[in-house]
Amino acid sequence: MFLFKLAFLNITRNVRRSLITVMAVGVGLAALIFLWGFNDGTIEQMRENVIRLFTGHVQIHARGFEKSLSPELFLAQREKVLIDVAANPAVSRITERVKCEALVGTSENSRGVLLVGVDPERERQITDLEDHIEAGRYLEPDGNREILVGDRLAKKIGLDLDDKVVVMTQAMDGTLAGYAYRVKGIFHTGSQQIDEVSVYITLASAQELLGLGEDVHEIVIQLSDRKGIEPFLEWAKISLGSEKYEVLKWNELIPEVDQWTQWAEAVIGTILIAVMVVIGVSIMNTVLMSIYERTRELGVMMAIGTSPSQIVQLILLETLILEGLGIILGLVGGYLVTIYFGEVGISFHGVEEAFSRSYMSTVVFTKVEWPHVVQSVITLILLTSFIGLYPAWKASRMEPVKAIYYS
Amino acid sequence: MFIKAENISKVFQDRSLPVTALKAVSVDIEEGSFTVLCGPSGSGKTTLLNLLGCLDRPSGGRVFLRGEEISALSQEKLTRYRLRKIGFVFPDFNLIPTLSAVENVEYVLWLQGISGTERRKRAAAICERFGIGALIHRRPRELSRGQQQRVAVARAIVHKPELVLGDELTSNLDHKTGSELMGFLKELNREEKMTFIYATHDPVMIERAGRVIRMQDGEVVSDEKTRVHA
Ligand SMILES: Nc1ncnc2c1ncn2[C@@H]1O[C@H](COP(=O)(O)OP(=O)(O)OP(=O)(O)O)[C@@H](O)[C@H]1O
Ligand SMILES: [Mg+2]
Numbered sequence: 269m270f271l272f273k274l275a276f277l278n279i280t281r282n283v284r285r286s287l288i289t290v291m292a293v294g295v296g297l298a299a300l301i302f303l304w305g306f307n308d309g310t311i312e313q314m315r316e317n318v319i320r321l322f323t324g325h326v327q328i329h330a331r332g333f334e335k336s337l338s339p340e341l342f343l344a345q346r347e348k349v350l351i352d353v354a355a356n357p358a359v360s361r362i363t364e365r366v367k368c369e370a371l372v373g374t375s376e377n378s379r380g381v382l383l384v385g386v387d388p389e390r391e392r393q394i395t396d397l398e399d400h401i402e403a404g405r406y407l408e409p410d411g412n413r414e415i416l417v418g419d420r421l422a423k424k425i426g427l428d429l430d431d432k433v434v435v436m437t438q439a440m441d442g443t444l445a446g447y448a449y450r451v452k453g454i455f456h457t458g459s460q461q462i463d464e465v466s467v468y469i470t471l472a473s474a475q476e477l478l479g480l481g482e483d484v485h486e487i488v489i490q491l492s493d494r495k496g497i498e499p500f501l502e503w504a505k506i507s508l509g510s511e512k513y514e515v516l517k518w519n520e521l522i523p524e525v526d527q528w529t530q531w532a533e534a535v536i537g538t539i540l541i542a543v544m545v546v547i548g549v550s551i552m553n554t555v556l557m558s559i560y561e562r563t564r565e566l567g568v569m570m571a572i573g574t575s576p577s578q579i580v581q582l583i584l585l586e587t588l589i590l591e592g593l594g595i596i597l598g599l600v601g602g603y604l605v606t607i608y609f610g611e612v613g614i615s616f617h618g619v620e621e622a623f624s625r626s627y628m629s630t631v632v633f634t635k636v637e638w639p640h641v642v643q644s645v646i647t648l649i650l651l652t653s654f655i656g657l658y659p660a661w662k663a664s665r666m667e668p669v670k671a672i673y674y675s
Numbered sequence: 676m677f678i679k680a681e682n683i684s685k686v687f688q689d690r691s692l693p694v695t696a697l698k699a700v701s702v703d704i705e706e707g708s709f710t711v712l713c714g715p716s717g718s719g720k721t722t723l724l725n726l727l728g729c730l731d732r733p734s735g736g737r738v739f740l741r742g743e744e745i746s747a748l749s750q751e752k753l754t755r756y757r758l759r760k761i762g763f764v765f766p767d768f769n770l771i772p773t774l775s776a777v778e779n780v781e782y783v784l785w786l787q788g789i790s791g792t793e794r795r796k797r798a799a800a801i802c803e804r805f806g807i808g809a810l811i812h813r814r815p816r817e818l819s820r821g822q823q824q825r826v827a828v829a830r831a832i833v834h835k836p837e838l839v840l841g842d843e844l845t846s847n848l849d850h851k852t853g854s855e856l857m858g859f860l861k862e863l864n865r866e867e868k869m870t871f872i873y874a875t876h877d878p879v880m881i882e883r884a885g886r887v888i889r890m891q892d893g894e895v896v897s898d899e900k901t902r903v904h905a
């Protein structure tokens with residue numbers, strides 16, 4: 269207690285300098301917490317965007333379909349799978365799709381696309397394609413000669429609403445199948461992949477085109493909670509059998525989000541270290557100054573019997589108190605700011621294009637992820653304690669006689 | 676013999692030039708004695724005092740305390756030695772400015788691992804005895820020089836050391852205050868059998884010592900026992 273008191277009194281000697289140090293720690297930590305909050309918020313929204321835009325939580329295919337997109341790899345025993353999946357309490361919604369590579373052509377142009385046959389009613393409950401229609405309208409349930417195209421594709425091959433296009437693909441039996449469709453809607457999702465390469469028709473017309481009958485290529489599942497994905501995969505492995513089916517989660521279908529997450533965390537990790545070094549140097553400077561200013565006093569303390577290790581303890585304690593106050597300030601400040609922008613959001617409407625291309629939202633809602641906060645605080649404590657060792661060690665190595673008589 | 680210095684010398688390295696502060700000095704100090712070191716500035720008084728007080732190690736020669744060679748001890752051991760057996764009064768008092776008078780005194784007891792209540796009781800009692808009982812919660816800068824000096828002496832003797840060393844003990848005090856302080860010290864010397872060694876220029880202090888060691892250019896030039904009078 270006496271040591272603590274002494275350390276505390278020493279800190280209050282130069283209140284302004286101590287305050288500046290506490291602020292440096294606090295602001296640095298708050299900035300880190302906010303930065304993590306920004307990143308975690310962004311990534312959380314990216315995840316939801318990807319899920320809502322296209323993938324759902326989990327998809328079931330015939331094994332090998334995701335890679336090959338072979339039309340003949342339709343889901344075996346479709347009805348049984350549907351019944352089994354629907355019976356799982358974690359599942360909230362299901363839809364089915366037909367997917368194949370196709371050629372979309374006008375009289376002048378043609379282009380390779382991913383043809384997706386969707387059930388308009390069930391699809392809109394899982395993905396938000398409908399919200400992205402910019403011109404025209406969404407597919408009618410029985411709109412069997414209707415097609416939706418992305419704005420990029422429309423531009424590339426010169427399509428407008430109500431234009432006629434021919435879609436050609438390889439049918440189940442290996443023959444070339446082709447139908448004419450009318451463009452009923454043009455969508456813009458912001459995802460280059462979707463806007464340029466994907467076209468949508470109704471499930472029924474896709475089945476007809478390919479000669480699939482009632483069969484489909486893909487079952488898309490939305491669970492009541494994203495946390496339920498892993499347990500669902502476990503369940504699917506046992507219940508459906510892994511040799512006939514591939515059950516893929518959203519981040520296996522679109523790995524970019526995970527890659528982005530890793531990249532962003534590496535960047536923040538680097539910033540974390542830079543901030544730590546700045547904070548560390550600031551603390552070290554303060555403590556070194558304060559030691560320098562009381563060389564004589566420390567010399568006297570050692571002369572009358574204070575051991576070098578007690579001097580180390582004292583100086584470390586002073587460092588830790590400064591740091592502790594800074595951490596409290598940083599935690600409270602960083603938390604409040606992050607929470608605030610989690611409510612209000614930070615708008616990036618000016619740079620929409622860059623954001624939407626990577627599935628980001630243009631309004632970022634920051635989010636406090638405690639593991640990241642804890643990680644920042646622990647790194648801060650470890651690194652600055654380590655840095656604090658130097659002044660402490662230096663102080664303890666002083667020669668009392670020199671300190672008392674020649675300083 | 677209580678303290679015995681055998682041919683101790685001290686050479687300081689001042690930048691690149693060696694400065695010989697002490698040349699082969701030998702002295703014996705008896706237990707319970709009251710000795711003064713005097714001599715011109717730069718004659719080596721402080722240096723000798725620090726060597727006798729285990730604050731520094733000699734460049735040559737040996738120092739014994741009760742037959743134990745302290746000049747050979749490690750820094751850590753010397754620290755413990757000083758804490759248990761020696762009390763220091765430094766020039767300009769050198770109190771810890773953030774601590775109150777009583778806390779300055781308490782500090783030594785805390786270093787010795789004495790519990791809080793016991794510590795405060797003993798520190799307050801010493802301050803009382805030195806006539807500063809009413810001022811114990813003041814910081815050093817709120818005390819007069821004479822009062823600060825009493826706190827410094829209280830700090831030096833609160834743990835009842837065997838040896839008390841004082842450097843320029845009264846040099847910043849007026850005649851009356853210095854004389855009063857001397858009275859206290861002589862009392863302690865008599866009652867507690869503490870051994871005192873002082874370095875000073877002050878004729879009043881020299882006059883009241885039991886033994887006067889005169890130094891010049893790092894050597895002892897005279898060493899005489901006087902008839903002790905209080
Ligand atoms: N740490 C040191 N580095 C260099 N020279 C030193 C050091 N300590 C003492 N000296 C030198 O040693 C000599 C003796 O110094 P010392 O302090 O013992 O003298 P003193 O008798 O106490 O003088 P004063 O009466 O002025 O206090 C002086 O010449 C001094 O400059
Ligand atoms: Mg001196």
